[in-house]
Amino acid sequence: xxxxxxxxxxxxxxxxxxxxxxxxxxxxxxxxxxxxxxxxxxxxxxxxxxxxxxxxxxxxxxxxxxxxxxxxxxxxxxxxxxxxxxxxxxxxxxxxxxxxxxxxxxxxxxxxxxxxxxxxxxxxxxxxxxxxxxxxxxxxxxxxxxxxxxxxxxxxxxxxxxxxxxxxxxxxxxxxxxxxxxxxxxxxxxxxxxxxxxxxxxxxxxxxxxxxxxxxxxxxxxxxxxxxxxxxxxxxxxxxxxxxxxxxxxxxxxxxxxxxxxxxxxxxxxxxxxxxxxxxxxxx
Amino acid sequence: xxxxxxxxxxxxxxxxxxxxxxxxxxxxxxxxxxxxxxxxxxxxxxxxxxxxxxxxxxxxxxxxxxxxxxxxxxxxxxxxxxxxxxxxxxxxxxxxxxxxxxxxxxxxxxxxxxxxxxxxxxxxxxxxxxxxxxxxxxxxxxxxxxxxxxxxxxxxxxxxxxxxxxxxxxxxxxxxxxxxxxxxxxxxxxxxxxxxxxxxxxxxxxxxxxxxxxxxxxxxxxxxxxxxxxxxxxxxxxxxxxxxxxxxxxxxxxxxxxxxx
Numbered sequence: 018x019x020x021x022x023x024x025x026x027x028x029x030x031x032x033x034x035x036x037x038x039x040x041x042x043x044x045x046x047x048x049x050x051x052x053x054x055x056x057x058x059x060x061x062x063x064x065x066x067x068x069x070x071x072x073x074x075x076x077x078x079x080x081x082x083x084x085x086x087x088x089x090x091x092x093x094x095x096x097x098x099x100x101x102x103x104x105x106x107x108x109x110x111x112x113x114x115x116x117x118x119x120x121x122x123x124x125x126x127x128x129x130x131x132x133x134x135x136x137x138x139x140x141x142x143x144x145x146x147x148x149x150x151x152x153x154x155x156x157x158x159x160x161x162x163x164x165x166x167x168x169x170x171x172x173x174x175x176x177x178x179x180x181x182x183x184x185x186x187x188x189x190x191x192x193x194x195x196x197x198x199x200x201x202x203x204x205x206x207x208x209x210x211x212x213x214x215x216x217x218x219x220x221x222x223x224x225x226x227x228x229x230x231x232x233x234x235x236x237x238x239x240x241x242x243x244x245x246x247x248x249x250x251x252x253x254x255x256x257x258x259x260x261x262x263x264x265x266x267x268x269x270x271x272x273x274x275x276x277x278x279x280x281x282x283x284x285x286x287x288x289x290x291x292x293x294x295x296x297x298x299x300x301x
Numbered sequence: 302x303x304x305x306x307x308x309x310x311x312x313x314x315x316x317x318x319x320x321x322x323x324x325x326x327x328x329x330x331x332x333x334x335x336x337x338x339x340x341x342x343x344x345x346x347x348x349x350x351x352x353x354x355x356x357x358x359x360x361x362x363x364x365x366x367x368x369x370x371x372x373x374x375x376x377x378x379x380x381x382x383x384x385x386x387x388x389x390x391x392x393x394x395x396x397x398x399x400x401x402x403x404x405x406x407x408x409x410x411x412x413x414x415x416x417x418x419x420x421x422x423x424x425x426x427x428x429x430x431x432x433x434x435x436x437x438x439x440x441x442x443x444x445x446x447x448x449x450x451x452x453x454x455x456x457x458x459x460x461x462x463x464x465x466x467x468x469x470x471x472x473x474x475x476x477x478x479x480x481x482x483x484x485x486x487x488x489x490x491x492x493x494x495x496x497x498x499x500x501x502x503x504x505x506x507x508x509x510x511x512x513x514x515x516x517x518x519x520x521x522x523x524x525x526x527x528x529x530x531x532x533x534x535x536x537x538x539x540x541x542x543x544x545x546x547x548x549x550x551x552x553x554x555x556x557x558x559x560x561x562x
Binding site for chain 1: 361364366390391393394396397398400401402404405406407417418421422470
């Protein structure tokens, strides 16, 4: 019994003895983390500022811009096409299943198109672009950072923002809304295929419902979302790569690039989802 | 042997009581502790020391890539550590840098790498740039390799391309970060010969950070040794064993062995 008592008391005694030290350590740790987060946010804010300023600096690198447009935009078409088609078809089937219960199959076109234009189109496009192009941008810039290529640019008095970051921003700002539009159209066609061609909903009522329910406000909301998501994903992915050596716990060398790339995709995806809710709440 | 006595003529670079530390707040590691020295204009200053002693940090402070915690870094009399972005960019036009890993842009060919500073920083026509790059390629025996990418080059060739890029705008100050690391003795000698030739031709101030002791001392007009937070400046390698600073004497004994005995 006394042995058990001793065992039970020991951690308590140790805890009591270490209490002031542990408390200090906890408070210190919280303060340290808060300072790190503030510094990181400030750093990323300055990065965004210089990236946007870089868009107006001369000479504009048109070739680099076109290259990025091809990479982020044209290169993402296949993944956007298949994601949109499958999402639209699932929406068509699910929508039919739900609406059939109330005898409201005629509303299928309206349900599919509104869901795609206002929500799924911008969100899924941004998530796909973040996974495909965002990760590549982060890794590319991260490798340029650790191999001193960015330092070399700065030493040649060449602004790295104008040289290779701002063209990525502009390319994303143009291609993400366009990819979203492609997503919406392909998704609606997918919904049409599943609802009309497979489940036998009337084609005329599908398109008529869509025409009646979708307003310019809904389209505008989708466009605003896609532009905001484009800024978010290109900002986070390029910024994380640029500051690869300053990110806590990322380690060094190739490992740091791989960790930071994962972090960039996760962070940009979460930001897209959070901002989706905020924008919907404010603009709907 | 004091810092100031070794400065001959006008200083291109001057460090005044510079401190620099790294790491998070609770675990700061002091790399440079009130470091002062000058690099004379048109001469070669070699900075040597063990790993992690702050040699590359000195180069980054000179370039304004890092800012000192305290003290001043003066380039041609201007304090680079308090400069704004634009002034810093203007100051950097004075520099050419050969990085340790060459820092060539891996998505650009050899030609494009060497042409980059000319394209971005001058108003030369495409034809003028082509002929200037071709001349440089010939001088550095790189003709025929212009369409290769950095990944297709040997270590020595990368260094030569890096040097060619660094010298394209005929800078006043050229910084060399471990120029011979990873090269065989033949290639090392080749890089040193190239250095002597280009410095003779262009007359730039050179700062070389190197581990290649004592060979690198043959190029030096001034030697700076760093060890365990201590720094000493010499005009001749033969003075090193008689340093007044114990950590420097210890370092010299370890790396120069018999010569200092």
